[in-house]
Amino acid sequence: MTDTSGLTPNEPNTRETDTESVLSSGLSPALAPDPASDLASALSAERPAPFAVALREAVRRRGLPLDRICERLTARGIRLTPATLSYWQRDRTRPERSDSLRAVVALESILDLPPGGLSALLPPQRPRGRRVARTDEHATRRLYGQSSWQEQALGDSFADFNRDIVVLLTREVLHLDRRGCVRRLIVNHLVRAVADGPEQMMNLHFLDDPDGALPEATVRCGQLESLRQDAASGGVMLQIGFGRPLTVGETMSVDYEIRTAPYENPTGFHERGIRGNQDAYLLHVYFPHDRLPAICHSYYRENSSAQQRKVRPLPVDTSGTAHLYAAQCRQGIYGMSWQWPDDG
Template sequence: MTDTSGLSSSKPNNLEIPTESAFSAACPAPFAVALREAVRRRGLPLDRICERLNARGIRLTPATLSYWQRDRTRPERSDSLRAVVALESILDLPPGGLSALLPPQRPRGRRVARTDEHATRRLYGQESWQEQALGDAFADFNRDIVVLLTREVLHLDRRGCVRRLIVNHLVRAVADGPEQMMNLHFLDDPDGGLPEANLRCGQLESLRQDAASGGVMLQIGFGRPLTLGETMAVDYEIRTAPYDSPTGFHERGIRGNQDAYLLHVYFPHDRHPALCHSYYRENSAAKERKVRPLAVDTSGTAHLYAAQCRQGIYGMRWHWPDDSPS
């Protein structure tokens, strides 16, 4: 079984992603209102304003200025903040007339970096089943949240088939507005039918199966829009329909840097694997690396723990004894 996770920041509507950002167009920020009014009063086209910025050694495009006026994006980087100070002079505003209206700078660094479409494609590969299943929504997959922690508990029956999968996430919003998360699971028997999903923390908005790949898609609502920096716990369980396809591995694709990943596998009490190991792959096409043997404890379980995870695929693989029942 393989798992991936991501976000659709729109409300449930056949996975359609809005073209506008999560900022509210109905109530734009004071900075956007002040900039738009100052540009209107000054009467300069945006390209002329950019030319004057360029003369001061500041590169800015008319499209960026337009986005700032409509509150689709906000100046955050050092060069953008320099542009804001220069705009105050160009638009005949007093010092601080724009810069004082900016919200506190968004925290930057490993935990809040957005995962873009290209990084997602590097992990899963061109024309992956994830991209085919999501369609146009693939570009915004997990755009406005990052996953901080993931814990998975996998239960196998006596034949080695998946019966239950428990998933816990702790996620953080890296922009205002995300309302839901999407998780994808590729079951070992794609023809086994749609599994049952029980949400203990979060709201199940939709549960669907992609006809071409068999991948299962869960859309999980947070119950309200999150604000920048806010965290949310997600907790759910998947129960598969009975099928006869034993599995020999479980892995999760992590698309951005993550604090920790824990996988705990419960093997049948009377049938333990002969060998068990953890591994890491840079992407879906790469071979297993960093292979480490894992012990099966007295309770018949094995676990994989990875801290400070970078982008890649983390997994556990096991082999049944030759004389085990099929």
């Protein structure tokens, strides 16, 4: 099974804005510091101070040298230099890349600040405008090639495919029946608007039985606008609405499930195409308990015509599942393959 719904522009990672920070006007009163303190003034929702001022005051009150703070960040898997922290405090630079924004969230804990205390003070992400739209189309063609089934299925709308959103995180849960055929696929995306106005996203899946009946789809987060199957390729397309236009920098969770009709051919792989700079991808496959795979691997391909690379064995755990986790995904196709004991 192949998924191409997690497509993101081939842009450098821009500032990740937490949904609560976008939609709320300030910190929860229960989490707010003592108004009498200097730090409380810096973090006040009523009189927000620049990010640099709040960070500088929080570091001063915590009493930790910058190198010690960086050591604590490193222990959490986040690499940051004391020079970068110094630049942030003096407002010479600001966190914008995804790893820098992860550091800001970690700093809130290290410096004993309430959740969102620093993140909420960062300025809104700058719109990318037409550059994102142009990159979308080119990045998709680089990944899937000219005249791909995705382009044929989308027709004239291919150039604008998910043009004003990026996918930050994707989690997929695949359930196989006793014959090893796909029966259920659960997908969750965290997406972010890179311009004002996006109201929906398109998700594409290529099923192992393209001649079968149209699968059923249930959307738990979002609204199912349409569900159709491309007659030529068999690809399934879901159009999921957000319920309202998003503003630039705003995040939205999309959660849905696909249930296929029974068919006879067991599957041997599942993969997802990513156009680049996605923070994380997690694939969790549930195998039938009485028919576990003999071999299971993860792999990566640069594009749809490339051979598998970075092939690594994956263990099947005691619950009969295996998972693939990829962080800081670049452009390419991420997948898991397996071989059944009776495949010869």
